[in-house]
Amino acid sequence: xxxxxxxxxxxxxxxxxxxxxxxxxxxxxxxxxxxxxxxxxxxxxxxxxxxxxxxxxxxxxxxxxxxxxxxxxxxxxxxxxxxxxxxxxxxxxxxxxxxxxxxxxxxxxxxxxxxxxxxxxxxxxxxxxxxxxxxxxxxxxx
Amino acid sequence: xxxxxxxxxxxxxxxxxxxxxxxxxxxxxxxxxxxxxxxxxxxxxxxxxxxxxxxxxxxxxxxxxxxxxxxxxxxxxxxxxxxxxxxxxxxxxxxxxxxxxxxxxxxxxxxxxxxxxxxxxxxxxxxxxxxxxxxxxxxxxxxxxxxxxxxxxxxxxxxxxxxxxx
Amino acid sequence: xxxxxxxxxxxxxxxxxxxxxxxxxxxxxxxxxxxxxxxxxxxxxxxxxxxxxxxxxxxxxxxxxxxxxxxxxxxxxxxxxxxxxxxxxxxxxxxxxxxxxxxxxxxxxxxxxxxxxxxxxxxxxxxxxxxxxxxxxxxxxxxxxxxxxxxxxxxxxxxxxxxxxxxxxxxxxxxxxxxxxxxxxxxxxxxxxxxxxxxxxxxxxxxxxxxxxxxxxxxxxxxxxxxxxxxxxxxxxxxxxxxxxxxxxxxxxxxxxxxxxxxxxxxxxxxxxxxxxxxxxxxxxxxxxxxxxxxxxxxxxxxxxxxxxxxxxxxxxxxxxxxxxxxxxxxxxxxxxxxxxxxxxxxxxxxxxxxxxxxxxxxxxxxxxxxxxxxxxxxxxxxxxxxxxxxxxxxxxxxxxxxxxxxxxxxxxxxxxxxxxxxxxxxxxxxxxxxxxxxxxxxxxxxxxxxxxxxxxxxxxxxxxxxxxxx
Numbered sequence: 077x078x079x080x081x082x083x084x085x086x087x088x089x090x091x092x093x094x095x096x097x098x099x100x101x102x103x104x105x106x107x108x109x110x111x112x113x114x115x116x117x118x119x120x121x122x123x124x125x126x127x128x129x130x131x132x133x134x135x136x137x138x139x140x141x142x143x144x145x146x147x148x149x150x151x152x153x154x155x156x157x158x159x160x161x162x163x164x165x166x167x168x169x170x171x172x173x174x175x176x177x178x179x180x181x182x183x184x185x186x187x188x189x190x191x192x193x194x195x196x197x198x199x200x201x202x203x204x205x206x207x208x209x210x211x212x213x214x215x216x217x218x
Numbered sequence: 219x220x221x222x223x224x225x226x227x228x229x230x231x232x233x234x235x236x237x238x239x240x241x242x243x244x245x246x247x248x249x250x251x252x253x254x255x256x257x258x259x260x261x262x263x264x265x266x267x268x269x270x271x272x273x274x275x276x277x278x279x280x281x282x283x284x285x286x287x288x289x290x291x292x293x294x295x296x297x298x299x300x301x302x303x304x305x306x307x308x309x310x311x312x313x314x315x316x317x318x319x320x321x322x323x324x325x326x327x328x329x330x331x332x333x334x335x336x337x338x339x340x341x342x343x344x345x346x347x348x349x350x351x352x353x354x355x356x357x358x359x360x361x362x363x364x365x366x367x368x369x370x371x372x373x374x375x376x377x378x379x380x381x382x383x384x
Numbered sequence: 385x386x387x388x389x390x391x392x393x394x395x396x397x398x399x400x401x402x403x404x405x406x407x408x409x410x411x412x413x414x415x416x417x418x419x420x421x422x423x424x425x426x427x428x429x430x431x432x433x434x435x436x437x438x439x440x441x442x443x444x445x446x447x448x449x450x451x452x453x454x455x456x457x458x459x460x461x462x463x464x465x466x467x468x469x470x471x472x473x474x475x476x477x478x479x480x481x482x483x484x485x486x487x488x489x490x491x492x493x494x495x496x497x498x499x500x501x502x503x504x505x506x507x508x509x510x511x512x513x514x515x516x517x518x519x520x521x522x523x524x525x526x527x528x529x530x531x532x533x534x535x536x537x538x539x540x541x542x543x544x545x546x547x548x549x550x551x552x553x554x555x556x557x558x559x560x561x562x563x564x565x566x567x568x569x570x571x572x573x574x575x576x577x578x579x580x581x582x583x584x585x586x587x588x589x590x591x592x593x594x595x596x597x598x599x600x601x602x603x604x605x606x607x608x609x610x611x612x613x614x615x616x617x618x619x620x621x622x623x624x625x626x627x628x629x630x631x632x633x634x635x636x637x638x639x640x641x642x643x644x645x646x647x648x649x650x651x652x653x654x655x656x657x658x659x660x661x662x663x664x665x666x667x668x669x670x671x672x673x674x675x676x677x678x679x680x681x682x683x684x685x686x687x688x689x690x691x692x693x694x695x696x697x698x699x700x701x702x703x704x705x706x707x708x709x710x711x712x713x714x715x716x717x718x719x720x721x722x723x724x725x726x727x728x729x730x731x732x733x734x735x736x737x738x739x740x741x742x743x744x745x746x747x748x749x750x751x752x753x754x755x756x757x758x759x760x761x762x763x764x765x766x767x768x769x770x771x772x773x774x775x776x777x778x779x780x781x782x783x784x785x786x787x788x789x790x791x792x793x794x795x796x797x798x799x800x801x802x803x804x805x806x807x808x809x810x811x812x813x814x815x816x817x818x819x820x821x822x823x824x825x826x827x828x829x830x831x832x833x834x835x836x837x838x839x840x841x842x843x844x845x846x847x848x849x850x851x852x853x854x855x
Contacts, residue, residue, distance in 0.1 A: 157279055159366075183366070
C-alpha cells in the first residue's frame with residue numbers, strides 16, 4: 077500500500093516581517109494589560125463590581141429576553157455574508173472570466189436580489205415597532 | 219524544528235485546548251467564547267497550509283457570523299445563561315466502539331501513514347483566491363448557481379419560521 | 385444548447401422557484417396562485433423528463449447525468465410532489481399554514497431531490513441533499529403554533545444536521561484518498577481504492593449519513609415523531625421523495641460494486657435491512673395513530689429496499705427503482721386520504737376514527753383500502769411486484785435467508801394494514817357524522833391509485849424500461 081504524501085506546502089523563507097508584526101502586537105497588548113494590572117490601585121468597595129461604578133444603580137439583570145426578530149436579522153447577515161464571499165471570489169478573477177463570468181454572477185445575484193425584495197415585502201426587515209403606525213396614532217390622538 | 223513548526227503547534231494547541239473547553243464547560247456562554255478560539259486556531263492552520271482564502275472565509279463567516287449567531291441565540295433565549303447544560307450519556311458502548319474504530323483508522327492511516335514534510339522555498343506563496351474564483355465560474359458554475367438557490371431557500375425558510383402571523 | 389435542453393426538467397423547476405418568489409412578491413393572494421403555478425411547473429417537468437428519457441449522458445464536465453433511470457427518478461419526484469400539492473390545496477387551510485411559501489419550499493425540495501438523483505459529483509450530491517433537507521426541516525415546522533410540529537422540526541434539524549455531518553466527513557475522506565470528487569472517476573478506480581481502509585471508512589461514513597435519510601433501522605429514531613408531528617401531506621412527501629432521493633444516491637454507489645462483485649458493504653446492508661424490516665413491522669402493530677403506523681411501515685419498507693442494496697446486482701437495482709416508484713404512489717395516496725379524514729388540531733388520526741368509514745364516505749374508504757392492500761404487498765397491486773423483484777434478486781445473490789426474513793416480516797405487516805380495512809368495512813360506526821372529502825385531494829388520490837394499479841397490472845413494462853437503461 078502506497079503511503080499518502082502530504083501535498084507539499086511551500087513556505088516563503090522571508091516571512092519574518094509578519095512574525096515580527098505578530099510578536100509586536102502580542103507584546104504591546106501584553107504590556108498594556110500587564111502594566112495597568114501592576115500599577116493600578118486595588119480597592120474593594122460596595123459598587124466596585126457593578127456595571128456602572130460611578131453611574132446609576134442597576135435596575136435589573138441584563139439577561140432580558142429579546143425579540144426573535146433580532147436573531148432573524150443576524151441570520152440574514154450571515155447568509156448575505158456568505159453571498160459576499162462568493163462574489164469576492166469572482167471579483168478577484170474578474171479580468172480572466174469576462175462576460176461569461178459576468179452572466180454567471182448576474183444570475184447568482186439576481187436570485188438573491190429577488191429574495192431580498194421578498195424579505196422586504198413580507199416585512200422581515202422591519203425593525204421594532206412600525207414608525208408610520210405610531211405617527212398615525214399620534215395624529216389621531218391630537 | 220523551525221519557526222513554522224512552532225507556529226503550527228501554537229495554533230494546534232489553541233484549537234485543541236479551546237475545543238476541549240467548548241465540550242466540557244458547563245456554562246453555555248463560556249462554551250460559545252471558547253468556540254471563538256477554536257475557529258481562530260483553525261483559521262491559523264489554514265494559513266499555514268497555504269489556504270489563504272479559506273482562512274479569510276473562516277474568520278469572516280465563522281468568527282464574524284456564525285459565532286455571533288450562536289451568541290445571539292444564547293442571548294435571545296430566556297434564562298439560558300445560568301442553566302446548567304444537562305449532558306446525559308446514552309448508548310455508551312456503541313459510541314465508544316464507533317469512536318475507537320474511527321479514531322483507530324485515522325491515527326494509523328493518516329497520522330502514521332503520511333510522510334509529513336514541509337518544504338521551505340523562497341518563492342512567495344501566490345493567493346489561492348484567484349484560482350478559486352476562476353474554478354467557481356468555469357468548472358463549477360452549476361454548483362455556484364445552485365448555491366444561490368440554496369441561500370434563497372435558507373432565507374425564505376428563516377423568514378417563514380420567524381414571520382409575523384398574518 | 386443541447387446541454388441545457390437535456391436538463392430541461394431541472395431548469396424548469398429551478399426557474400419555477402425564482403418565478404414563484406416573484407409571484408409571492410407581487411401578489412397579495414399568492415396562496416391561491418402558487419399551488420396551480422407550482423403544480424403546472426412540476427407537471428411540465430415530469431412530461432419533459434419522460435420525453436428526454438432517451439438522451440442519456442452527462443453534462444457540465446460530468447457534473448450531472450441526464451436521461452435513463454435518472455429521469456425515471458425525476459418523474460417520480462415531480463409527479464409525487466404534484467400530487468402532494470393537489471392534496472395540500474384544501475388541507476393546509478385546515479392545518480393553519482395557509483401561505484405561499486409552503487409551495488415554494490416544496491418546489492425547492494423537489495429540486496434538491498432531482499439534483500441528488502442526477503448528481504455525478506460528490507459536491508452536487510451534498511448540495512442536493514442540503515437543498516432537500518433544509519426545505520423539509522422548515523416544512524415540518526411550518527405551523528409555529530403547533531407544539532407537535534415544532535418538536536418534529538427541531539428533532540429533524542438536529543439529527544439531520546448530524547447526519548449531514550457524517551456525509552461531509554465521508555466525502556472529505558473519499559476525496560482525500562481518491563483525489564477527485566467525480567463519482568464516475570471514483571467508480572472507475574473503485575477496485576484498487578477499495579483496498580484502502582481510509583477510502584472504505586469514508587464510504588462507510590457516507591453510507592451512515594444516507595442510512596439516516598432513508599430511515600433505516602439504527603438511524604430511524606426521528607422518523608415516527610417527525611412524520612407524526614409534520615403536516616400530513618409533508619409526511620407523505622418526506623417518506624416517499626426524500627427516501628427515493630437518498631436511494632438514488634445509494635444506487636449510484638452500488639452500480640460501482642455491482643459488476644465487479646466486490647460488494648464490501650453487503651454485511652452492512654444485510655444487517656440494516658433485516659433489523660429495519662423486523663423492527664418496523666412489529667412496532668407498527670402496536671400503533672393507534674395512523675401517521676405513526678405509516679412511519680414505522682416506512683422504516684420496514686426502507687428495509688425491504690435495502691435487501692436490494694445488499695444483493696447488489698443489476699436485477700436488484702431495477703427492483704429497487706421499481707419498488708420506489710410503486711411505494712411513492714401508494715404511500716402518497718395513503719397520506720392524502722389520511723389528510724382528508726384528519727380533523728382540526730391533529731384530531732381524527734386514530735384507528736378508532738376509521739371505524740365504519742365505508743358508511744360515512746365510501747369513496748375515501750375504497751381508496752384507503754386499495755392503498756393498504758398495495759402497501760401490504762398483496763397482488764395484483766404494484767407493491768407486490770416491488771417486493772417480488774427485490775426478493776428474487778436476493779435469491780440470485782445467494783442471500784435466500786434475507787428474502788425469507790423479508791417474506792416473514794411482510795406477513796407480519798399484513799396484519800396492521802388489513803386491520804384498517806377491517807375497521808373501515810366490517811365494523812358499525814358509533815356515530816353517523818359524515819366525513820367530507822376535498823375534490824382536489826380525491827383527484828390526487830385517484831391518480832396515485834391509477835399508477836398503483838397500472839404498475840401492478842403491467843409491471844414488466846416499467847421493469848424492462850429500467851433494465852434497458854442499466855445495461
